[in-house]
Amino acid sequence: MPSTSSPGDDPAPGDRASTIVPASELDRLIQVLRRQGRTVIGPTLGDGAIVNDIVESADELPWGWTDEQAPGRYRVGRLPTSEAFGFANPTQSFKRHLHPPRTVLFAASRDHGGGSAEVPVTIAAAESAPPALALVGVRSCDLAALARLDAALTPRTGSRATRSWGDGAGATPTANVDGGPLRALEPFVVAVSCSRPGQTCFCASMGTGPTPGTGYDLALTELVDGGPHEFLVEAATDAGRAVAAELLGRPAGAVDHGRAAAMADRAAAAMGRRLDPDDPPAAGRHLDHPRWRDVGDRCLACANCTLVCPTCFCGATEDVTGFDGEPDLERTERHLVWDSCFGSSFSALNGNPVRASTADRYRHWLLHKLVTWHDQFGTSGCVGCGRCITWCPVGIDLTEEVAALARPTTGVAS
Amino acid sequence: MTADRSGDGEVPAGDDRVSLAVWKFASCDGCQLTLLDCEDELLAVADRFRFAHFLEASSAVDDGPFDVSLVEGSITTADDVSRIHDIRERSAVLVTIGACANAGGVQALRNLADVDVDELRSIVYPSPELISTLASSTPIADHVEVDLELPGCPIDRNQLLEVLAAFLAGRAPNLPTTSVCVECKARDLVCVAVAGAEPCLGPVTRSGCGALCPSVGRGCYGCFGPAEAANTSSLVERLRGDGVDDGRLTRLLHTFNAWAPGFRDQPVAVADPTRSGR
Ligand code: SF4
Ligand code: SF4
Ligand code: SF4
Numbered sequence: 001m002p003s004t005s006s007p008g009d010d011p012a013p014g015d016r017a018s019t020i021v022p023a024s025e026l027d028r029l030i031q032v033l034r035r036q037g038r039t040v041i042g043p044t045l046g047d048g049a050i051v052n053d054i055v056e057s058a059d060e061l062p063w064g065w066t067d068e069q070a071p072g073r074y075r076v077g078r079l080p081t082s083e084a085f086g087f088a089n090p091t092q093s094f095k096r097h098l099h100p101p102r103t104v105l106f107a108a109s110r111d112h113g114g115g116s117a118e119v120p121v122t123i124a125a126a127e128s129a130p131p132a133l134a135l136v137g138v139r140s141c142d143l144a145a146l147a148r149l150d151a152a153l154t155p156r157t158g159s160r161a162t163r164s165w166g167d168g169a170g171a172t173p174t175a176n177v178d179g180g181p182l183r184a185l186e187p188f189v190v191a192v193s194c195s196r197p198g199q200t201c202f203c204a205s206m207g208t209g210p211t212p213g214t215g216y217d218l219a220l221t222e223l224v225d226g227g228p229h230e231f232l233v234e235a236a237t238d239a240g241r242a243v244a245a246e247l248l249g250r251p252a253g254a255v256d257h258g259r260a261a262a263m264a265d266r267a268a269a270a271m272g273r274r275l276d277p278d279d280p281p282a283a284g285r286h287l288d289h290p291r292w293r294d295v296g297d298r299c300l301a302c303a304n305c306t307l308v309c310p311t312c313f314c315g316a317t318e319d320v321t322g323f324d325g326e327p328d329l330e331r332t333e334r335h336l337v338w339d340s341c342f343g344s345s346f347s348a349l350n351g352n353p354v355r356a357s358t359a360d361r362y363r364h365w366l367l368h369k370l371v372t373w374h375d376q377f378g379t380s381g382c383v384g385c386g387r388c389i390t391w392c393p394v395g396i397d398l399t400e401e402v403a404a405l406a407r408p409t410t411g412v413a414s
Numbered sequence: 415m416t417a418d419r420s421g422d423g424e425v426p427a428g429d430d431r432v433s434l435a436v437w438k439f440a441s442c443d444g445c446q447l448t449l450l451d452c453e454d455e456l457l458a459v460a461d462r463f464r465f466a467h468f469l470e471a472s473s474a475v476d477d478g479p480f481d482v483s484l485v486e487g488s489i490t491t492a493d494d495v496s497r498i499h500d501i502r503e504r505s506a507v508l509v510t511i512g513a514c515a516n517a518g519g520v521q522a523l524r525n526l527a528d529v530d531v532d533e534l535r536s537i538v539y540p541s542p543e544l545i546s547t548l549a550s551s552t553p554i555a556d557h558v559e560v561d562l563e564l565p566g567c568p569i570d571r572n573q574l575l576e577v578l579a580a581f582l583a584g585r586a587p588n589l590p591t592t593s594v595c596v597e598c599k600a601r602d603l604v605c606v607a608v609a610g611a612e613p614c615l616g617p618v619t620r621s622g623c624g625a626l627c628p629s630v631g632r633g634c635y636g637c638f639g640p641a642e643a644a645n646t647s648s649l650v651e652r653l654r655g656d657g658v659d660d661g662r663l664t665r666l667l668h669t670f671n672a673w674a675p676g677f678r679d680q681p682v683a684v685a686d687p688t689r690s691g692r
Binding site: 049051053076096102298302307319320321338340342391393394 | 588
């Protein structure tokens with residue numbers, strides 16, 4: 001979110017300044033953002049997959065590439081058309097760019113001058129300022145996830161997080177304040193409506209897509225319905241309007257909005273999966289369901305699901321000392337590193353994990369994600385991106401598990 | 415006294431460095447060479463540690479006792495058994511380094527095979543009567559108490575430096591026991607198992623290598639041994655479903671950590687070097 005507008009000022013869709021630009025204007029968009037001093041992160045073709053990475057020109061977008069996703073399986077393929085955003089979602093969300101796998105929190109140095117019994121210790125906050133980012137191609141699921149992650153990372157004073165970054169889920173923010181630590185980084189957000197959701201997608205049933213809710217500066221819809229290859233550009237903030245004004249196009253009309261709406265309807269109908277909102281609370285009542293043990297037998301406790309999840313926020317701290325640098329090795333850094341509830345140290349008390357079995361850990365993960373997140377943050381912890389299904393090496397599918405767990409007598413694997 | 419104690423090293427007066435000993439059993443020396451591979455940090459390490467017994471670095475050795483012993487290799491002879499007890503007695507802290515010391519190494523394949531050691535010996539060596547060996551290759555921890563096991567084939571130099579730095583600071587070393595997948599995802603690598611067709615042991619293998627093999631497009635070989643709670647049978651089932659046959663599964667699991675609990679109990683055929691079938 002930009003600094004130039006408060007989060008509450010998103011206009012209703014009809015009021016949004018909207019433009020139609022040709023596909024060739026995407027490069028101008030990226031260059032305008034780069035000229036603002038921003039590092040642009042967007043989708044690009046990596047090692048046999050569409051990944052989010054630094055992009056310096058629109059040439060680096062995955063034009064004409066798509067993805068096929070299924071439980072435990074991912075492949076890229078060519079499209080007959082040359083779409084820039086003709087895939088479901090990149091391997092990882094933007095989480096790693098705003099909440100990296102390892103962050104230095106502070107450093108402590110010991111000063112041995114004078115040899116007194118009391119050794120003074122200097123504590124210094126990590127000094128490096130994070131780069132100004134522009135996130136391009138943010139899917140509606142990932143847009144909703146940014147808000148939920150931000151809420152989860154916000155220090156709380158009351159019983160519930162204060163949230164302000166728009167949330168496509170339509171959940172009611174409890175307060176309209178300045179947002180959490182991610183929003184404080186002020187990324188410029190270019191959202192993109194989905195045209196080709198994947199077989200593991202279910203954002204439509206989570207209320208988080210396929211069209212972006214709120215929390216973006218610009219929203220793009222790639223019009224690929226047989227007409228000209230154009231983008232509908234909608235600006236939601238002053239910063240967004242300023243960038244949109246630099247693009248060469250024409251004002252969008254009712255016909256253009258109609259094309260975009262029709263594409264959104266098709267995308268919503270094309271999702272490969274859905275999650276019945278009644279199932280999670282039912283699963284939460286069946287804590288002794290035999291399916292928990294069954295999924296525990298299949299689960300590898302490898303943590304992929306939590307690491308690719310755009311809302312999983314858990315971290316651990318490490319105190320790091322080394323050999324390089326100070327000759328006396330007296331400099332300690334405290335690092336915040338990604339952690340996962342699938343590891344034994346995560347719930348360790350006095351050296352032993354509270355959740356000893358993998359079945360216990362899977363149950364904790366699923367019920368936090370889908371049930372107790374509501375109590376904690378006022379939303380679901382799941383935005384329906386499907387990544388945990390695709391990137392699970394044994395293809396465990398939370399929509400299938402929760403549907404089985406919701407029913408006490410059926411769906412139990414023998 | 416064993417042969418190892420006949421050295422001529424002396425502790426220089428006023429040397430208050432930590433005394434470090436490096437020991438070798440049945441192994442290839444690759445793990446202990448990792449210490450010499452710490453090129454950029456080696457001088458800083460030597461400032462704080464005195465190499466009291468490290469034959470790859472110096473023939474000058476002393477008798478101990480040692481503050482820290484790094485033990486490489488597995489126990490495969492009767493002499494090994496007495497030697498490791500002797501080393502344990504002279505070491506305040508004993509850290510095993512590598513798959514041989516932690517799990518018996520690739521030489522522990524003989525523990526799995528239904529094969530007579532005398533027969534093997536006569537196949538491999540021209541003068542088998544000169545070779546004295548036990549029927550099994552076993553980890554150090556089967557014989558003496560081990561304070562810390564550093565995994566890998568070979569170990570990772572950064573993990574070794576971490577252990578030494580942690581010892582100096584009096585803190586617990588940061589050595590996660592979670593899967594290689596955790597490092598893979600932290601590095602934003604594309605999963606070779608899900609997005610490719612590579613059998614990858616990463617989900618059941620302990621982290622620490624920095625996801626080296628997936629970073630070059632290869633599946634993990636499991637050289638760091640089983641991760642905590644390794645559910646190898648579920649992964650094996652998945653690989654079978656993908657058409658990986660038992661021969662390949664056997665070769666995948668029966669390497670450096672074949673005898674490690676978590677890998678050794680897999681119901682795949684055991685390769686037998688002397689017989690066509692079992
Ligand atoms: S739980 Fe799975 S589908 Fe839901 S947001 Fe996380 S990764 Fe996506
Ligand atoms: S559900 Fe899948 S990805 Fe998650 S820990 Fe289990 S095996 Fe790994
Ligand atoms: S490549 Fe291997 S180690 Fe990496 S995430 Fe995939 S299964 Fe795990």
